Every structure is written in structure tokens, then in C-alpha cells.
Amino acid sequence: xxxxxxxxxxxxxxxxxxxxxxxxxxxxxxxxxxxxxxxxxxxxxxxxxxxxxxxxxxxxxxx
Amino acid sequence: xxxxxxxxxxxxxxxxxxxxxxxxxxxxxxxxxxxxxxxxxxxxxxxxxxxxxxxxxxxxxxxxxxxxxxxxxxxxxxxxxxxxxxxxxxxxxxxxxxxxxxxxxxxxxxxxxxxxxxxxxxxxxxxxxxxxxxxxxxxxxxxx
Numbered sequence: 001x002x003x004x005x006x007x008x009x010x011x012x013x014x015x016x017x018x019x020x021x022x023x024x025x026x027x028x029x030x031x032x033x034x035x036x037x038x039x040x041x042x043x044x045x046x047x048x049x050x051x052x053x054x055x056x057x058x059x060x061x062x063x
Numbered sequence: 064x065x066x067x068x069x070x071x072x073x074x075x076x077x078x079x080x081x082x083x084x085x086x087x088x089x090x091x092x093x094x095x096x097x098x099x100x101x102x103x104x105x106x107x108x109x110x111x112x113x114x115x116x117x118x119x120x121x122x123x124x125x126x127x128x129x130x131x132x133x134x135x136x137x138x139x140x141x142x143x144x145x146x147x148x149x150x151x152x153x154x155x156x157x158x159x160x161x162x163x164x165x166x167x168x169x170x171x172x173x174x175x176x177x178x179x180x181x182x183x184x185x186x187x188x189x190x191x192x193x194x195x196x197x198x199x200x201x202x203x204x205x206x207x
Contacts, residue, residue: 031089032092056122059146059150061143061147
């Protein structure tokens, strides 16, 4: 594996770990997802409920 | 570098394993907004995670379009496929979530589960293409 690919994969792995970190923390906290963590999750969903979510140019098909 | 990458991927796999385990064993504080309904929490987790992942992929393809088109046109096709379909899947899952939240019926639970599985497949697809494409253009985590 060339170094650039290795670094990119490492970046992806770190990104995935960042997504998983709150869930891993919940496990170590006794497996219970706190009120604050639940609110944070709901806020993330609500932020996606507007019409802006798919309005960016990256969502336009390109050929 | 190879050792570092292997360690990070191993850590990631471990994290994924813990997450899987968490799906089976984690509980919700009943005072929270989900009132103890783990499926609702899981639905929001899948919906938001799939959006972040698919958005990262289509943004990566958009920023590197000419290079992707020249070197990996299949990734461009995959990005366009997700651009066409993911918004519909996303809305379907949100709609199914709303019906389940209102009715808590078995049928609505099944419909939500199916909608979430579609989003999980989208996550797998986007992750797979970003991993394949990492050799030709950097999929920066900051794009998410």
C-alpha cells in the first residue's frame, strides 16, 4: 500500500471513530445513553429536516 | 506507515464491533427525548449518519470530479446514483419514523426497519467508494 493511500485510509478510520466515540462512551458509562446524548442526536436529525439539506451543488448530478 | 494504518483500521474495526454490541445492549435514559424507545434513537442515528456519509462521498466526487471521471468513472456513476436516490430514501425514512412514532404499530415498525436498512446500504456504498477512491483523491474527513 502506498503512503498516500495509507494516510487517506487512516483519515477515514479516524473519521469513523469520531462518529462512534459517543456510542463507545455510552457503553463505558454503563450502556445507558444519557438525556444530553439523546437531545444531541435529536438535534442532529432536526437540523437535517429543512429544505437546505440537499440544496448544495454537490447534490447536482454531473457527467 | 503500514503499521500505523493497520493499527488505525484495527481500532476502527474494534469501534465498529463495540457499536454493534452497543446496538444490542445500550439502553436509553427514560427521561430523554426518546422516552426509552431505542428504535427511534437508532432511526435518528442511522438517518444522520447516512446523510453525513453520503454527503461526504458526493462532496468528494464533486470536488474531484474531473479526476474521478477520468480514473474511476464507476465512482462518478455511484455518486450520481446516490444524488438521484438518496434524498428520496432519506425522506422515506423520516416519514416512516414519523408514522412509527405516532402509531408504534408492528407494521410501522417493519416499514421503518426496511427504510433504515436502505440507508445502511447507502452508508456501505458511500464508504466503499471513498475507500476505493482514496488512492486518486483525498477523501478529507472535514468534508462531512
